[in-house]
Amino acid sequence: MEQRLNYQDFPAGLGDGLIKTDVALKNSGIDFKLLELIKLRASQLNKCAFCIDMHFKEAKHLGEDEVRLYSLSAWEECPFYTDSERAALRFTEVLTNASTNDVSDLLYAQLLSHFSKSEIAVLTVAISQINVWNRINKTIRSVPGNHVVGRH
Template structure:
């Protein structure tokens, strides 16, 4: 498949809005390492190759262990994640599926303040949006070209 639209060029206004969300989240009280872990998991669910490449590199740059990245799709079955990370991953999966049961909300509220939970939901929503742009407009030639921290 070839690139359909260079959405970063043709949709500069829309992209500016998405980049401003990213700038806001960099100042969030949520740990950057956790944010990237959630972005990686959501990108796995959505099958976004460009974002998986990007967030695996960013995760490693933030000190993430490769073993954890290799196993994040099976986070429930591994001992590698904290209870807070497990709550965030469960929340990310539920929000991505647009099905958030009370049990997951109750669990995540045990580990995150209300402000953090709003920001975590914004992380999930934002990466879902990026995944959809990358998948809809496809640019397979770009996969593998990202450098850690390239977009700030």
């Protein structure tokens, strides 16, 4: 696979909002491991190899258990995830597949049982944001395998 574009090819300032949003998400108070699980799961659903590589490595660096990372695509069938993680992962799948799914009242109630409204807002933006990054990286064909932890 050959990369089509580099981020240096983008007009100056075009990605500034995305970067600011990433910084705001990191400062949101939501657990970093949960954010990485969300990013990894959305990237799996979107088949974005570059982002899968990145978020697997970032999660592992944060101390995430490899069994949980390897099992993430089958999270519903595995006992390794907490109820709050399950609600966040279900929400990730619904938002990522928004054309075929809706955020039901039941799902929203599950989210409310684990997260504040403010935290649900953060999760909503985090899931939306990784979907944007997935689409960008798939379009420009970012090559997976070279991600260095801590360098986004």
